[in-house]
Amino acid sequence: MGHHSCCNKQKVKRGLWSPEEDEKLIKYITTYGHGCWSSVPKLAGLQRCGKSCRLRWINYLRPDLKRGSFSHQEASLIIELHSILGNRWAQIAKHLPGRTDNEVKNFWNSSIKKKILSHDIIPSFTTISDIHTPYNIGFFESFFPNPNLIQNFNHHHHQDNLYLPTSSQNLQDNFHQIDTKVDIHNHLNANFLHIQNPMPQIVQPISNPLPCEDTWPLNCETLHLNHNLLQNQVSKSDVTPLNKLMQQYDHNLVELETFFPKLSDHSFEDYVCSILDSSDSKEHEAPTKFQCYTPSIIYPQDQNVEVIHLDNIDALMSSSFPSSSSQIVTNPIIPLGWEHDHRFKSQLQS
DNA sequence: AATCCGTTCAACCGCCGTCGA
């Protein structure tokens, strides 16, 4: 067990802090500031290591800490941020004034994650009336509009690899709705950007397009983030859940492009990163070019593709970039046959 | 009343990046 160098030089106490120790630390820091943490314990008369003092102050004694339970708004914000940033608790905590990374992490691990994982006990269901969970179908629906996707999610999520695209408002509702049953098929929110779940088993050898069911929402429009803070927190190389998803397909570009057919000559990863990492674009200015993949369904017989959803990319972008124009997708390269889709017609005419 | 068990969360550990000598 290695200890910090500052801890080796002196006999240090460990474990819970006593009120007397807290008082000493508060008195010292409010008088002198912490300065070099390694010197704090000696100067404050504490038999602790500097690191322990720092942690105690940051996580517990700081006067600007907000104590008490997390609000619904904070919970939904944490989930939203976690879907983007992954387990970067310090980054997430920066968006929650008065909350520490430790607090956010504990809240996630003890509350949010547990609630989500608890739904593993429901393998599948075919009708709404089959669903009886403490959080009602709305809780699920906020993550997965299609029950089939819960199975896919069960395949996909791992202990530390949760990726939960969601709707903040739905989630907030679900923290206090207990018994309401919701018709999930009426809750396919048109204001979502839909990205097809890339699980191979959902690509079915049929001759007609599937309805809009094999999609999952990636809703950013209710994100109330400090954009300046967020924009530098995600990059392609970061190990976020989204990047993990992309890395999963990096080794097999053919497979990737099967599930995310191109509309332009840019990669899906570029498209995703263009949303998440706006560092290339000027602040408060929408990107001039939006690399665009669309969700699709594959026809194995002829390898043609069909667009399911393209409606709300601009909604997503306009929410992510406060002053963005409504014309986000520019000069898309429309695959053969797609030009008949009314959503592309408007693009081509403009 | 005693024990067990699950949950919460404060605290610790180990690693990494930065900085200055």
Added chain:
DNA sequence: TTCGACGGCGGTTGAACGGAT
């Protein structure tokens, strides 16, 4: 350039607590 000190971070642990049996 190297190395040690330090701060910061995420993962993990274990004491404390409360509910169930």
